[in-house]
Amino acid sequence: MEKLKRIEDIQINPEVIGEAGMENDVLxxxxxxxxxxxxxxxxxxxPFAIHYVVQREKDSQDVHVSVDVSGxxxxxxxxxxxxxTHSVDLHLETDYxxxxxxxxxxxxxERVSSETGYYRKSIRLGDYIASELVLALPLRxxxxxxxxxxCPGCGANLNKEECRCEKKPVDPRLHALAELxxxxxxx
Ligand SMILES: [Zn+2]
Ligand SMILES: [Zn+2]
Numbered sequence: 001m002e003k004l005k006r007i008e009d010i011q012i013n014p015e016v017i018g019e020a021g022m023e024n025d026v027l028x029x030x031x032x033x034x035x036x037x038x039x040x041x042x043x044x045x046x047p048f049a050i051h052y053v054v055q056r057e058k059d060s061q062d063v064h065v066s067v068d069v070s071g072x073x074x075x076x077x078x079x080x081x082x083x084x085t086h087s088v089d090l091h092l093e094t095d096y097x098x099x100x101x102x103x104x105x106x107x108x109x110e111r112v113s114s115e116t117g118y119y120r121k122s123i124r125l126g127d128y129i130a131s132e133l134v135l136a137l138p139l140r141x142x143x144x145x146x147x148x149x150x151c152p153g154c155g156a157n158l159n160k161e162e163c164r165c166e167k168k169p170v171d172p173r174l175h176a177l178a179e180l181x182x183x184x185x186x187x
Contacts, residue, residue, distance in 0.1 A: 002026045003047065007036055010126030012054055014063055014096075014119060021055035033071070036130045037137070043074040048088065052125065063119070067092040067129060078140045079149035080157050090136050096123050 004010065007028050016022070027047035034044065048071030055064045069090040077084050092114070099118035103110045107118045108127040114135075117128060148158035153165040 004028050004032050004126075006126070007032045007130045008124065008126040010050065010052075010124075010129060012063075012065075012123040012125055013121070014056070014061070014123055017054050017056045017063065019056075021053060023053045024051070026050050028071075033073075033133075036133055037073075041075055042137075044071065045074060046072065050129065054123075061098045063096040063123060065092075065094050065096065065123070065125060067094075067125070069129060069133065075141045077143035077147055079142055079147045080159055081150065082143055082157070082159075084141060084143040086138070086141055088133070088136065090132065092129070092132055094128060 002024075004026055010026060012022075028050055029047050030044040033048055037044075048069055050067065050069050052065055052067045056062070057064065067090075069088060069092070071088045073086045073088060075084060075086055076082060094115055094117055096117045096119045099107055099110065099120050103118060107120065107124065108131060111117050111128075114132065117123075144159075150156065151158055151163040151165060154163055156163050
């Protein structure tokens with residue numbers, strides 16, 4: 001299976017799409033995903049699997065593409081700060097139409113919706129996948145909806161341990177006094 005160092009390398013020449021369409025599986029290497037996410041808090045250890053199916057509409061220049069992307073991102077929970085794994089399981093459907101001459105060079109910017117894109121010589125599917133991957137990321141990573149987070153007082157991870165704020169700290173002087181009283185009582 002083809003291993004890609006850059007996700008934008010996923011490009012399709014529309015002229016080679018036959019009647020039956022085409023199908024492909026590629027792997028996007030961790031470095032390709034780092035380039036997409038550009039966030040040092042998001043780590044990708046294993047390649048992402050990308051499967052795409054391309055079909056040309058009959059007697060038309062329009063091309064339909066469906067894409068499935070799956071992989072895992074390692075990051076940390078914003079509530080409890082524990083390491084967590086975020087699974088990516090993205091299904092995308094989009095149509096591509098021939099671009100008109102007045103459209104800019106960056107056809108990904110010409111998209112009016114995630115469902116309709118444009119192409120010139122090649123269909124730049126990788127650019128689309130990259131932007132959809134970023135859009136699909138949650139704003140905040142949370143390990144579990146029920147995550148109780150850290151106690152702002154004592155910093156205890158409330159998923160794992162009890163808050164220590166309740167228990168008043170033992171004053172060592174009181175402890176010494178108690179020992180002294182005990183000694184006097186015995187004498
Ligand atoms: Zn958490
Ligand atoms: Zn506490």
